Amino acid sequence: MIKHKLSYRKQKIFSGVAVFVFFLLILALRAFSTDYIETVDDPAFEKRIRPAVVFYHDDHNDRAGIDDCSVCHHVYENGIKTADMSVGMACSDCHMSGPAAAPDLIRVYHLQCRGCHLSEQAGPVTCGGCHKK
Amino acid sequence: MMHELYGFLRGPMLWVALLVFFGGSGYRVAAMWRLARKKDAVIFNYSSGYYALRSIFHWLLPFGSRNMRNHPVMTVVAFVFHICLFLVPLFLSAHIILIKESWNVSWPWLPDHAADAMTWMVVAGCGFFAARRIIQPDVRYLTSTSDYLILAAIAVPFVSGTWAFHQWPAFPAATLVHMASAEILLMIIPFTRLSHMLFFPFTRGYMGSEFGAVRKARDW
Ligand code: HEM
Numbered sequence: 001m002i003k004h005k006l007s008y009r010k011q012k013i014f015s016g017v018a019v020f021v022f023f024l025l026i027l028a029l030r031a032f033s034t035d036y037i038e039t040v041d042d043p044a045f046e047k048r049i050r051p052a053v054v055f056y057h058d059d060h061n062d063r064a065g066i067d068d069c070s071v072c073h074h075v076y077e078n079g080i081k082t083a084d085m086s087v088g089m090a091c092s093d094c095h096m097s098g099p100a101a102a103p104d105l106i107r108v109y110h111l112q113c114r115g116c117h118l119s120e121q122a123g124p125v126t127c128g129g130c131h132k133k
Numbered sequence: 134m135m136h137e138l139y140g141f142l143r144g145p146m147l148w149v150a151l152l153v154f155f156g157g158s159g160y161r162v163a164a165m166w167r168l169a170r171k172k173d174a175v176i177f178n179y180s181s182g183y184y185a186l187r188s189i190f191h192w193l194l195p196f197g198s199r200n201m202r203n204h205p206v207m208t209v210v211a212f213v214f215h216i217c218l219f220l221v222p223l224f225l226s227a228h229i230i231l232i233k234e235s236w237n238v239s240w241p242w243l244p245d246h247a248a249d250a251m252t253w254m255v256v257a258g259c260g261f262f263a264a265r266r267i268i269q270p271d272v273r274y275l276t277s278t279s280d281y282l283i284l285a286a287i288a289v290p291f292v293s294g295t296w297a298f299h300q301w302p303a304f305p306a307a308t309l310v311h312m313a314s315a316e317i318l319l320m321i322i323p324f325t326r327l328s329h330m331l332f333f334p335f336t337r338g339y340m341g342s343e344f345g346a347v348r349k350a351r352d353w
Binding site: 110114121 | 135229230
């Protein structure tokens with residue numbers, strides 16, 4: 001009788017722990033995944049003047065056939081691009097020298113995104129194509 | 134198709150447009166200068182920097198001339214129109230961002246809603262000038278088709294630009310129309326009546342010198 005009660009409590013504890021671990025796992029996966037990125041949202045732009053840029057991170061890279069993360073998350077050494085990647089850093093960590101440097105940061109985003117769209121002849125090139133209302 | 138056209142309009146065609154605009158402007162001014170030397174050399178004897186600038190200044194001032202005081206509505210519309218016509222393309226955020234991308238130089242820009250309001254004032258100005266040509270008999274008498282075409286050449290880049298900005302239907306096409314029509318506008322400036330932009334300082338300086346230095350009178 002008592003034994004049965006104990007095992008019932010154990011059951012409850014185990015299932016509680018299992019549910020907890022399950023949610024932890026989802027959270028962890030979410031933290032390391034990029035599925036949830038739907039817009040580019042660089043915190044360095046304090047006052048935005050345009051609608052947010054639509055960018056379904058994984059979807060975009062699947063469809064564009066980009067496997068190499070360092071195409072965008074790049075690392076430079078002495079002005080030469082290396083094969084390393086800077087995943088986890090925002091573009092503004094390297095491309096924003098001061099609060100007045102917003103045009104510099106806009107410039108590198110546009111050169112990277114629009115530059116590839118132009119050379120690949122695919123993907124939006126007009127302001128409204130990326131900054132969708 | 135979209136990408137080829139966009140690349141062409143932002144690349145080679147932009148260079149052609151700038152070359153024709155600056156080269157054509159330089160050529161027109163030099164040609165006029167040479168003609169004046171040959172046909173009317175006497176003006177260089179009494180041309181006066183002081184009287185020239187004095188006249189230019191008065192004609193740049195709202196209601197600075199008698200002609201303007203006699204036509205108050207036309208004066209207000211013409212001043213607002215010309216100010217917006219110059220400020221919007223030079224201080225529009227989108228233009229400065231594109232220039233920053235290409236040549237890595239930038240300067241402060243107008244808030245987009247201000248630029249948008251000023252754009253509509255230019256378009257309204259074009260409408261006003263067209264209506265004046267239709268309604269006022271003395272002006273209609275002096276009007277030819279090319280006057281309407283020139284107004285349209287100004288209105289099209291402004292309407293298509295704001296079309297792209299507001300992302301109205303088919304805005305990617307509107308962006309291409311905007312770039313092409315703006316480049317056409319730049320190229321026709323030196324060779325049409327729009328060249329008054331280049332000649333204004335010379336005609337006023339000429340009149341100012343003659344009235345100031347020779348007739349001892351004002352020309353405003
Ligand atoms: C040939 C070079 C040019 C290029 C590449 C260009 C490009 C652009 C682009 C991409 C836009 C859309 C901006 C947005 O989505 O916010 C725009 C807007 C605009 N542009 Fe241009 N442009 C050029 C020349 C001109 C010229 C010469 C004029 C006037 C004479 C002009 C007047 C305007 C106006 C009025 C707007 C709309 C502003 C608004 O409503 O906010 N552009 N331009």
